[in-house]
Amino acid sequence: MIDPHESTARPAQTTDEPANGMMPPPIRRITLDSQPTVALPPSQDAVAIANTGDRSLAAAGRPKRGVAGPERMTISDLSVYYGDNQAVKHVSLPIRQGEVLALIGPSGCGKTTLLRTLNRLTEVTGSARREGLITLDGTDIDSLEVTEHRRRVSMVFQQPNPFPMSVFDNVAYALREQGSKRPKKKVLEPYVVDALQRAGLYDEVASNLDHPALRLSGGQQQRLCIARALAARPEVLLMDEPCSALDPKSTNVIEELIVELRKELAIVIVTHNLQQAYRVGDHVAFMYLGDLVEYGPTDDLFDNPKAARTRDYIGGAFG
Amino acid sequence: MLRRLKEPWTDRRAGLLLGALACSVLAVIVFMLVFIAIKAWPSFANNGLSWFSSKGAVDQQLDAMVNSGANPSPAEYELGAWPLIYATLLTTFFATFFGLIFSLLSAIFIVEFAPERIRRVIVPVVRLLAAVPSVIYGLIGILVLAPFIGDSIITAEQKSSVQFVIPLSGTGLGVAIAVLTVMITPIMIAITVDGLHSIPRAWKEGALALGVNRWRAMWSVTVRAARPAIIAGAVLATARALGEAIMISMVAGSKGFSPNPLDGFIFFFEPVRTMAATVVENTESINAPAMQSSLYAMALVLLIGAFFLSIGSWIAKQPLKKYGTRS
Numbered sequence: 001m002i003d004p005h006e007s008t009a010r011p012a013q014t015t016d017e018p019a020n021g022m023m024p025p026p027i028r029r030i031t032l033d034s035q036p037t038v039a040l041p042p043s044q045d046a047v048a049i050a051n052t053g054d055r056s057l058a059a060a061g062r063p064k065r066g067v068a069g070p071e072r073m074t075i076s077d078l079s080v081y082y083g084d085n086q087a088v089k090h091v092s093l094p095i096r097q098g099e100v101l102a103l104i105g106p107s108g109c110g111k112t113t114l115l116r117t118l119n120r121l122t123e124v125t126g127s128a129r130r131e132g133l134i135t136l137d138g139t140d141i142d143s144l145e146v147t148e149h150r151r152r153v154s155m156v157f158q159q160p161n162p163f164p165m166s167v168f169d170n171v172a173y174a175l176r177e178q179g180s181k182r183p184k185k186k187v188l189e190p191y192v193v194d195a196l197q198r199a200g201l202y203d204e205v206a207s208n209l210d211h212p213a214l215r216l217s218g219g220q221q222q223r224l225c226i227a228r229a230l231a232a233r234p235e236v237l238l239m240d241e242p243c244s245a246l247d248p249k250s251t252n253v254i255e256e257l258i259v260e261l262r263k264e265l266a267i268v269i270v271t272h273n274l275q276q277a278y279r280v281g282d283h284v285a286f287m288y289l290g291d292l293v294e295y296g297p298t299d300d301l302f303d304n305p306k307a308a309r310t311r312d313y314i315g316g317a318f319g
Numbered sequence: 320m321l322r323r324l325k326e327p328w329t330d331r332r333a334g335l336l337l338g339a340l341a342c343s344v345l346a347v348i349v350f351m352l353v354f355i356a357i358k359a360w361p362s363f364a365n366n367g368l369s370w371f372s373s374k375g376a377v378d379q380q381l382d383a384m385v386n387s388g389a390n391p392s393p394a395e396y397e398l399g400a401w402p403l404i405y406a407t408l409l410t411t412f413f414a415t416f417f418g419l420i421f422s423l424l425s426a427i428f429i430v431e432f433a434p435e436r437i438r439r440v441i442v443p444v445v446r447l448l449a450a451v452p453s454v455i456y457g458l459i460g461i462l463v464l465a466p467f468i469g470d471s472i473i474t475a476e477q478k479s480s481v482q483f484v485i486p487l488s489g490t491g492l493g494v495a496i497a498v499l500t501v502m503i504t505p506i507m508i509a510i511t512v513d514g515l516h517s518i519p520r521a522w523k524e525g526a527l528a529l530g531v532n533r534w535r536a537m538w539s540v541t542v543r544a545a546r547p548a549i550i551a552g553a554v555l556a557t558a559r560a561l562g563e564a565i566m567i568s569m570v571a572g573s574k575g576f577s578p579n580p581l582d583g584f585i586f587f588f589e590p591v592r593t594m595a596a597t598v599v600e601n602t603e604s605i606n607a608p609a610m611q612s613s614l615y616a617m618a619l620v621l622l623i624g625a626f627f628l629s630i631g632s633w634i635a636k637q638p639l640k641k642y643g644t645r646s
Contacts, residue, residue: 119528126435151530161521164544164642174529177539212642225525232529 068282069097072236072266073118073153078132080113080122087113089290090132095236100258100267102281102298104274106313110290111270112158115238118268119153120146136236151178154234158241160221162213162228167205170213170224171195174232191231199227200257219250226257237261239269243276255280274314278302286310352622358615361608365396370616374399377575381601384609391609398613402577404620406591409492409578410567411560414499418560419553421500422507423542429508430515431537442512448505457566460498465489465570473588485576485589492578493587495571499563503556510555514548515541544643547636554632558625564595571596594621 073095080088088110095101095118103111113122120141122128134141141149151174162170168185171192176182192209196202201223205211213224222242229237239258243251258267258280271277277284278298285295286309294301294310305311363370374380380398387395429441469489478487518541526536542549572590575597580586592600594617604610 121524121528124524124527147530147532149530150528154530155528157521157525157528159521161519161525163522163525163540166642173526173539174531177526177529177531177535214642228525229529 068099069266071095072097072137074133074135075114075118076133076135078114078117078130078134080110080117081129081131082113082125083127087290088117089292091287091292093285093292093295095266095268096283097235097266098262098264099282100262100269100280102277102284103268103270103287104272104277104284104313105287105293107272108289109287111287112240114287115155115240115268115270118236118238119150119155121150121155151232152234153236153238154229154232155238155240156222156225156229156242159245160218160225162216162221162224164212164214166210167196167213167216167224168192168209171227171231173228178232195227195231196224198230198261199223200253200260201227217250219246219253222246222250222254223257226254230261234265236266236268239267241270241272244272251276274302286313288313355615355619355622359612359619362396362398362612362616365393366398370398370400371404372399373401373577377402381575381597381610381613384613385601385604385607387607387609389608391607396609396612398616400594400613400617400620402575403592403594403597403617405577406492406571407561407593407595407621407624409591410495410499410571410593411557413496414503414560415553415557417496417500418504418507418556419549421504422511422552422556423549425504425508426511426515427537427542429512430541431533442509445505445508445512449509451502451505453502453563453566454569456498456502457569460494460566460570461490464497465491465494468494468588473585477585477588481582481585481589485574487585487588488572488590489588490570490572491588491590492571495567495591495593496587498566498570499560502563502566503560506559507552507556510552511545511549514545514552517548518544546639547643550632550635554628557628561624561628562595562621564593564599567593568596568599573600 071094075091075093075095078088078091079086091110091114093101103114105111113128116122117130118134122130123146136144136149136152141153163173165173168188172185172188175188175191193202196205201220204220205216205224213221216224222245226237226242242258243254246254255276258269261267262282269277269280281298283296284298284301286293286301286305286307288309294305294307296306301310302314305314374397377399383395383397384391425445429438429445433441466489468491469487473487473489481487515537522540522544523536526540527533531539571592573592573596574590575592576590578586578589578591582589598614598617601610601614605614
């Protein structure tokens, strides 16, 4: 168990040294609650208020919240270990169709691990071990074929990772790999175009689908990766800080895309950017050192956080 | 002067010195090429293009050169080197072909499927194997493999079926290909493993996240992206196979004979001798001018072959660059 005070205390020692003659940054101390963490169920009132967009804050430039559909994935009592280190501690969360779940928290708090566990990518890491139950539409994901599961629960990574192929081949990749026979380019084309359109990239690449994907700009590459994931028709889309490597304009494009996509998909997004979580999230889960500290509708969590740690984190980050 | 040497090196100075070194290496290669070409000229001049054809028993022609004296007549330069060229092509092609298959599959196993403990052992062992002197492989080939094939694999029937054409003893094309494959595979594995390792993990994870299994992700993304490295490894190994002399000379049967594919499986038991092996075996009679010129001619053919190999690999890599990271 890592003592959080130790990590927050470290910058204090550096205050003695004059750092280029500038004032050291203020130290923000995050105190641990002594109480064990309980995930708060979303209050129905808050959801209703958020959905109707009744509140004054919601009107101020914030997109309308999505309409929560049926629960697609359920995480119950999930723990993930890397060797002896417990990265995720007894987390329970629902993932619903038609809404965006934003995972926030400081670096190394287990957000990405949690996300990777959802499509069983942690299994690629030899030392990782998982406890607890994850279900997709009521079925334990361990009982599903792993490739089948990953097709239904697809993932977009922090760094855009288009394959070193043409734009077309990138989007068609999953489609080609799914069938035992290699479909003709003509057959694939409508699917590829559709995926590119849904990812908002088609207009920019329509003239040359044979363009090397690695020569697109960073934002275009990330949208290509989203298109590549969408082409496989996933039911849940996991996004691991999809905008952290991008400029504000590309970020804006992708955020609009996320809000658009949630109509047909369940989306889980990990983000370091609290404003982004605020803008795109319908529900927000705040994690800290592997614990799920607080979970609730975005407006509730940001305007009226219940746990002291959430208050500190959000308050510190905002002001 | 000494004081000047002790001064810190400027980039200009370093550049000039290193440039001079690089140029001298280039100059040595060019000088060697010209020298060999001049020495080889009498052999080519007296034979014309028929140097590359088959003109009966090449071994008899070479023997005649040994006894031709200091001023050989044009007739004594006569050489039809096709059996030697053919043997070189056969051994190199088959060894590279099998080596490519073995090395690619082993490299995929090492990089993707081998447990960490096995990988930690197997990678240094492969690198060690790549450094084993070829004569050791030749020794095993001639003392173990060739007698085994001669005694247990080739039947008396097969021996008698071709006994008036060529005696079968065990040493031959097949053993040469087998030992050559074993010799060049480690270096191909080592280079391919490095190539596969250098492909970003993010690409493989991206493929896995799309619901593709590890084998397909490896094949369709990682191996695809590592093709330039695989070609580089294959070319290096092919060059080694092309020029291998001692080992081939030991296990290939050392006869200037063209194996006939129509003989069926016996094809692989028939003895051959490559150009490099011929050069090595005739160094004793190098003082006969006709022999000397003929050996230089073979050396030139090998040199130009290696040159075309490099060009070929460069051409093969061009289309792969289009979608790669380097533009």
